Amino acid sequence: MHIDQWIAAIPPLAVYVTIGLIVMIESLGIPIPGEIALVSATLLTIHPSSAVQWEFIAVAATAGAIIGDSIGYSIGRKGGKPLFEWLGRKFPKHFGPSHLATAERAFAKWGMWAVFLGRFIALLRIFAGPLAGALHMRYPKFLVANALGGIVWATGTTALIHFVGQAAEKWLSGFAWVGLGVAVVAGAGISLYVKHRAGKAMAAPADESH
Incomplete structure (x- = not known):
């Protein structure tokens, strides 16, 4: 089957x-590549044979983020710190003491906005919901930051990839896959810059304590 036919056959x-x-699963606290999946799905919207629309991808990702983080918040509220200690023993690569300490520094520095900013940082994206619950953050505050973060992250990522990819594809006139590659590189570059800045901000309290 030709690639165009295969893409056209994917049900939106x-x-x-x-x-x-x-x-949603990533937001529960399970380390899977949600951002990569979001970018990959958005790339389908650039292809002329695809019926997938970036707006609906953004809505689906936003809903998954809000629901998943809310469930994670409930789990953290019930499990508390012992939950993270258990996860650290079972999955040290993802929930080890250093990861938890970094996430806790972010919450200490930013409060509810750690939930908002966490949507853009892989480590905090996994920790945000459960840790907010474990630290007994008030749910209304959590929900506001969670919803805003989900909307900005999902809409911003999908719109960026879609429109940059479309522009690149038109400019390169026919080299569709090169256009998609340019979109990926541009999106990844901006994402890495945001993560770098946020990572420096999170590390600042630790440096000041020495």
Whole structure:
């Protein structure tokens, strides 16, 4: 089957549901690549044979982020710090003491906005919901930051990849896959810059304590 036929055969609803579930599972505190899945799905919207629309991908990812983080918040509220200690023993690569300490510094520095900023940082994206619950952050404050973070992250990422990819594809006139590559590089560059700045901000309290 030709690539155009294969892309055209992908049911848009299946893409939206899959993205929503992947983002929701990651937001629960399970380390899976939600951001990569979001970018990959958005790339489909650039291809002329695809019926997938970036707006609905953004809606699905936002819903998954809000629902997943809220469930994670409930789990953290019930499990508390012992939950993270248990996870650290079982999955030290993702929930080790250093990871937890970094996430706690972010919460100490930014409060509820650690939930908002956490949507843009892989480590905090996993920790935000459960840790907010474990630290007994008030749910209304958590929900506001969670919803805003989900909307900005999902809409910003999908819009950036879609429109940069479209512009690159038109400019390169026919080299569609090169255009998609340019979109990925541009999106990854901006994402890495945001993560770098946020990482420096999180490390600042630790440096000041020495």
